Amino acid sequence: MGGESPGKQDDKHGVPPRLERPSLLTWLAWVIALGLFVSAFASSGFSPGTFSGGFANLLDFFARALPPETERLPAVGAATVETFQMALIGTALGSLLSLPLALLAARNFSPHPVVYYVTRTFIAFLRAIPDLVWALVFIVAVGLGPPAGILALTVDAMGFCGRFFSERIEELDPKPIESLRLTGASPLAVVFGSVVPAAFPSFVATTLFALESATRSAVVLGLVGAGGIGVELTTSMELMRYDEALTIIIVIFLVVVAVERTSAAIRRRII
Amino acid sequence: MKARERTGSRAESLGVQGLTKRFPGGTVALDDVSFKVERGEGVMVLGHNGSGKSTLLRCLVGLETPTSGEVRIGDVRVSSAGRTAGRRKLRSLWRRVGYVSQGFGLVENLSVFRAVLQGGLGRSDGPWWWFPATAPEEERDRAFACMERVGVEGFARRRVSTLSGGQQQRVAMARMLMQDPSLILADEPVASLDPRAGREVMELLWEIGRERGLTVVCILHQPELALEFGDRLLALKAGRIVLDGPASGFSAGDLNVLYEDDEVPASGALPGSGTEG
Numbered sequence: 286m287g288g289e290s291p292g293k294q295d296d297k298h299g300v301p302p303r304l305e306r307p308s309l310l311t312w313l314a315w316v317i318a319l320g321l322f323v324s325a326f327a328s329s330g331f332s333p334g335t336f337s338g339g340f341a342n343l344l345d346f347f348a349r350a351l352p353p354e355t356e357r358l359p360a361v362g363a364a365t366v367e368t369f370q371m372a373l374i375g376t377a378l379g380s381l382l383s384l385p386l387a388l389l390a391a392r393n394f395s396p397h398p399v400v401y402y403v404t405r406t407f408i409a410f411l412r413a414i415p416d417l418v419w420a421l422v423f424i425v426a427v428g429l430g431p432p433a434g435i436l437a438l439t440v441d442a443m444g445f446c447g448r449f450f451s452e453r454i455e456e457l458d459p460k461p462i463e464s465l466r467l468t469g470a471s472p473l474a475v476v477f478g479s480v481v482p483a484a485f486p487s488f489v490a491t492t493l494f495a496l497e498s499a500t501r502s503a504v505v506l507g508l509v510g511a512g513g514i515g516v517e518l519t520t521s522m523e524l525m526r527y528d529e530a531l532t533i534i535i536v537i538f539l540v541v542v543a544v545e546r547t548s549a550a551i552r553r554r555i556i
Numbered sequence: 557m558k559a560r561e562r563t564g565s566r567a568e569s570l571g572v573q574g575l576t577k578r579f580p581g582g583t584v585a586l587d588d589v590s591f592k593v594e595r596g597e598g599v600m601v602l603g604h605n606g607s608g609k610s611t612l613l614r615c616l617v618g619l620e621t622p623t624s625g626e627v628r629i630g631d632v633r634v635s636s637a638g639r640t641a642g643r644r645k646l647r648s649l650w651r652r653v654g655y656v657s658q659g660f661g662l663v664e665n666l667s668v669f670r671a672v673l674q675g676g677l678g679r680s681d682g683p684w685w686w687f688p689a690t691a692p693e694e695e696r697d698r699a700f701a702c703m704e705r706v707g708v709e710g711f712a713r714r715r716v717s718t719l720s721g722g723q724q725q726r727v728a729m730a731r732m733l734m735q736d737p738s739l740i741l742a743d744e745p746v747a748s749l750d751p752r753a754g755r756e757v758m759e760l761l762w763e764i765g766r767e768r769g770l771t772v773v774c775i776l777h778q779p780e781l782a783l784e785f786g787d788r789l790l791a792l793k794a795g796r797i798v799l800d801g802p803a804s805g806f807s808a809g810d811l812n813v814l815y816e817d818d819e820v821p822a823s824g825a826l827p828g829s830g831t832e833g
């Protein structure tokens with residue numbers, strides 16, 4: 286870009302050159318990006334060697350994992366149900382709790398700019414911390430088991446739904462809301478009479494996305510002891526019972542796909 | 557449908573004194589506007605886009621705080637000297653003011669019945685009013701009667717978005733009736749309707765105003781409808797009242813002048829204008 290001016294020697298009839306000379310800033314940005322990438326590659330120890338060795342181990346894993354062991358399927362099934370229940374309760378609680386949060390964090394409904402910024406920051410904080418970290422924190426608070434996982438998923442859903450609910454509320458047509466206020470309805474009646482019904486399809490769609498993500502998260506939360514099928518998976522892996530582990534992985538895959546398909550079908554109907 | 561025929565006991569009078577609204581950018585939307593509307597009077601407000609009509613209506617209900625001047629509805633001081641009444645006072649005023657707007661102001665994915673029922677929310681004292689399933693029996697009956705009055709009783713369970721513009725405006729009027737107002741303010745209620753639907757909506761609005769003896773202030777873009785339905789006409793240009801008088805004193809030609817670019821003669825120069833301030 287820099288330095289390109291009409292009337293230079295090499296431009297004929299004002300046709301832009303095929304390659305523009307980048308500005309100093311663009312050069313610098315490229316050099317820094319390349320440097321970061323190279324240094325990351327060098328210090329992470331990731332090399333073609335580890336890759337080929339890893340591939341051999343992966344083959345070994347599958348050799349031991351096949352055929353999958355179905356003996357523990359009843360226990361795996363129970364843990365799967367628990368995982369989904371954690372996701373369901375966490376998402377439901379999180380999306381309900383995020384509604385008041387979203388109203389305070391929506392520019393057109395927030396009672397005061399300070400409230401708006403404080404809630405926005407709070408939601409960003411909830412989102413910034415990964416659910417696995419929340420799970421570790423809640424394990425300290427309520428001990429190992431599903432309750433810690435549910436709390437972590439609730440907080441995660443609050444961050445996700447809080448953000449998207451508030452953005453939807455900001456996009457709403459102001460006319461119906463104003464019309465309802467002008468009937469003398471109380472602020473809460475206005476929220477439940479116009480904001481919630483108008484944004485309902487979007488709220489449901491967002492909540493279903495949150496449920497999908499919570500189902501995947503709930504699997505991982507078990508790895509740190511916050512309940513669900515992840516506990517089964519770590520146990521099998523640590524005992525090197527890869528055939529059991531594969532069964533669990535297949536069950537997880539089926540559940541996640543089933544949840545995604547169902548939620549997509551529901552979304553198609555309501556939007 | 558003259559003012560004298562409208563002698564509703566509950567109807568509100570309305571008074572505006574020296575109303576000026578200057579927006580932060582420096583635009584003067586209203587410039588020292590004063591007029592009074594008697595109880596039961598039906599006033600049509602005319603003027604081209606940007607003449608200050610909508611700002612006037614928003615100032616009347618307290619949605620906009622005037623820079624100076626005073627607005628009164630009945631015995632309530634809506635705003636005075638750049639200050640608008642408190643939320644509580646405004647809410648109790650809004651219960652008595654029926655507001656009909658160009659965009660209908662309906663939530664499109666509600667059922668018609670629920671939309672109409674919402675007109676009663678101002679009277680409600682709890683969340684059971686929020687949903688048709690839990691609303692008190694007499695309010696459900698009243699909502700249906702309001703729907704019958706405007707002719708949308710056949711659509712009770714339909715979604716608002718599936719109705720035509722004219723039908724949606726009727727639903728909005730049923731909701732306004734549900735409110736049981738003593739004053740109707742209408743902001744271009746027929747602007748988005750075709751001529752026939754527009755005329756039907758105006759007829760209905762005026763019938764309702766007359767049978768209940770209500771004060772009606774209506775912003776309109778159609779001079780012919782204004783002449784036909786209004787008791788009195790009031791026209792704004794560049795934020796000032798340029799014409800005010802009984803509708804019978806004007807012809808369509810007088811009103812067309814309002815929509816031309818050149819200067820309109822000041823108040824008093826047109827026949828019938830300036831009879832009442």
